[in-house]
Amino acid sequence: MYQAPRGTADILPVEQPYWRYVERAIEEITRRYGYRRIDTPVFEETGLFRRSAGDYTDIVQKEMYTFEDRGGVSLTLKPEGTPAVCRAYLEHGMHNLPPPVKLYYISPIFRYDRPQAGRYRQHHQFGAEAIGSADPALDAEVIDMAWQFYRLLGLSGLTLELNSIGCKTCRPGYLAALKDYYCAHVARLCADCKARFEKNPLRLLDCKEPSCQEIADNAPRGLEHLCPDCSAHFAALQKYLAVLGIPATLNHRLVRGLDYYTRTVFEFQPSFEGRQSTIGGGGRYDDLIVELGGRPTPACGFATGIERIIINLKRQGLELPPPPAPAVFIAFIGEAAKEAAVRLAGELRREGIPAALGFGERSLKGRMREADASGARYAVIIGDEELAGGTVTLRDMRSATQEKVPAAALIPRLRRDIPA
RNA sequence: GUGGGUGUAGCCGAGGGGACUAAGGCGUCAGGUUGUGGCCCUGAAGAUCGAGGGUUCGAAUCCCUCCACCCACCCCA
Numbered sequence: 222m223y224q225a226p227r228g229t230a231d232i233l234p235v236e237q238p239y240w241r242y243v244e245r246a247i248e249e250i251t252r253r254y255g256y257r258r259i260d261t262p263v264f265e266e267t268g269l270f271r272r273s274a275g276d277y278t279d280i281v282q283k284e285m286y287t288f289e290d291r292g293g294v295s296l297t298l299k300p301e302g303t304p305a306v307c308r309a310y311l312e313h314g315m316h317n318l319p320p321p322v323k324l325y326y327i328s329p330i331f332r333y334d335r336p337q338a339g340r341y342r343q344h345h346q347f348g349a350e351a352i353g354s355a356d357p358a359l360d361a362e363v364i365d366m367a368w369q370f371y372r373l374l375g376l377s378g379l380t381l382e383l384n385s386i387g388c389k390t391c392r393p394g395y396l397a398a399l400k401d402y403y404c405a406h407v408a409r410l411c412a413d414c415k416a417r418f419e420k421n422p423l424r425l426l427d428c429k430e431p432s433c434q435e436i437a438d439n440a441p442r443g444l445e446h447l448c449p450d451c452s453a454h455f456a457a458l459q460k461y462l463a464v465l466g467i468p469a470t471l472n473h474r475l476v477r478g479l480d481y482y483t484r485t486v487f488e489f490q491p492s493f494e495g496r497q498s499t500i501g502g503g504g505r506y507d508d509l510i511v512e513l514g515g516r517p518t519p520a521c522g523f524a525t526g527i528e529r530i531i532i533n534l535k536r537q538g539l540e541l542p543p544p545p546a547p548a549v550f551i552a553f554i555g556e557a558a559k560e561a562a563v564r565l566a567g568e569l570r571r572e573g574i575p576a577a578l579g580f581g582e583r584s585l586k587g588r589m590r591e592a593d594a595s596g597a598r599y600a601v602i603i604g605d606e607e608l609a610g611g612t613v614t615l616r617d618m619r620s621a622t623q624e625k626v627p628a629a630a631l632i633p634r635l636r637r638d639i640p641a
Numbered sequence: 642g643u644g645g646g647u648g649u650a651g652c653c654g655a656g657g658g659g660a661c662u663a664a665g666g667c668g669u670c671a672g673g674u675u676g677u678g679g680c681c682c683u684g685a686a687g688a689u690c691g692a693g694g695g696u697u698c699g700a701a702u703c704c705c706u707c708c709a710c711c712c713a714c715c716c717c718a
Binding site: 224227279280283284301330332334335336337338339340341344345346413477478488498499500501502524525526527528529530552554584585586587588589590591592593594600602604605606614616618621623 | 718
């Protein structure tokens with residue numbers, strides 16, 4: 222028997238109400254903040270992601286689904302949404318639109334990870350990108366939108382962690398200070414950190430290894446090495462967040478897994494368990510558009526995992542109403558009546574009335590059991606009697622009462638009795 | 642990628658070397674007389690006990706290898 226590939230999942234009918242619930246919230250929140258939807262292909266040229274995320278990130282080094290098509294082009298299944306949106310922004314000359322250009326997406330995301338609770342090889346993200354402004358008020362607005370989005374969903378107990386990792390002016394100085402400090406401690410670092418020391422020193426701060434943490438605790442802090450501009454930007458952002466009533470916790474060790482971030486970075490953590498269960502995050506990426514061949518264009522965005530949102534909604538005990546039942550179940554008795562039943566089902570549906578028709582051979586009793594199981598409010602019974610009299614038996618399943626009504630009167634009658 | 646746990650019908654789940662021709666519940670299907678549901682009663686279908694190999698007279702039960710899921714690390718959403 223075939224199974225869904227490892228780390229992927231079917232989203233079964235019982236799960237769909239949660240997805241629809243989240244999608245509706247996305248629609249509502251993006252409407253409020255003025256974002257317009259964009260959909261990009263599931264795969265892009267591999268270079269786009271390598272360029273964007275950075276060659277030494279885990280995503281690029283070991284998590285991409287990369288393949289060559291028959292024309293020899295290297296393609297990669299989208300491992301994150303931002304580069305694809307930026308590519309589309311550039312490709313379609315959106316820099317000619319009044320900035321900031323605000324775009325959102327709901328997209329499958331692919332990463333070759335070892336699956337675990339809330340971690341899949343294919344998952345789905347809602348992301349938003351605001352391209353074309355360096356104003357810290359935009360950072361605040363992006364964070365506010367994410368925050369209000371979770372609130373709208375009814376997710377409680379989230380915490381927002383915030384940090385600034387500087388820009389290309391101040392980061393080199395900080396990295397140098399960091400390396401200076403770490404030089405003396407290299408011998409005591411874990412194997413991963415030894416590699417990070419060489420390739421991606423910022424990540425040193427993020428190591429969970431107790432011995433490394435101890436070292437990281439005393440490492441020079443990025444916030445103290447920000448250049449005046451970045452420092453002012455970060456101060457302004459915090460001011461605006463305060464104005465918006467968004468409680469942010471400073472985490473000087475917060476570094477994101479993508480190299481393109483500048484200045485603002487943030488993550489949302491659920492209160493439940495494990496810090497490694499980030500539900501969403503984002504930041505500013507002022508150099509990415511240039512990196513991809515555009516003019517200097519500051520930008521800011523965030524993304525959140527839909528599966529993780531749903532996990533948390535369930536943990537909170539969110540109950541969603543069951544899917545709607547048909548209004549009418551049509552039960553026929555005999556072949557002649559079946560033809561009338563097929564016709565009636567078609568008519569009801571064309572009138573906008575959800576109707577279910579029984580299939581196959583069954584006793585009337587079995588048919589009524591089927592009608593009951595369908596959850597239909599009404600059953601319409603058609604047999605020889607009804608056929609002969611040009612009527613139809615309309616049974617109210619709830620009150621268990623029924624009456625014969627003229628066939629022609631059925632639709633008006635249902636129209637009247639079925640609440641829209 | 643590392644370490645640990647789990648794997649019995651569509652779902653939940655008992656059984657941990659011979660009494661298993663694998664319990665029970667949910668669900669499905671049929672019947673409980675003649676054209677009628679929900680409760681109830683009866684019956685049926687549905688499982689090569691995750692897959693493959695091994696030990697044994699005998700394996701769902703023990704061992705090995707895979708696969709999948711779960712948990713932690715890692716990483717992130």
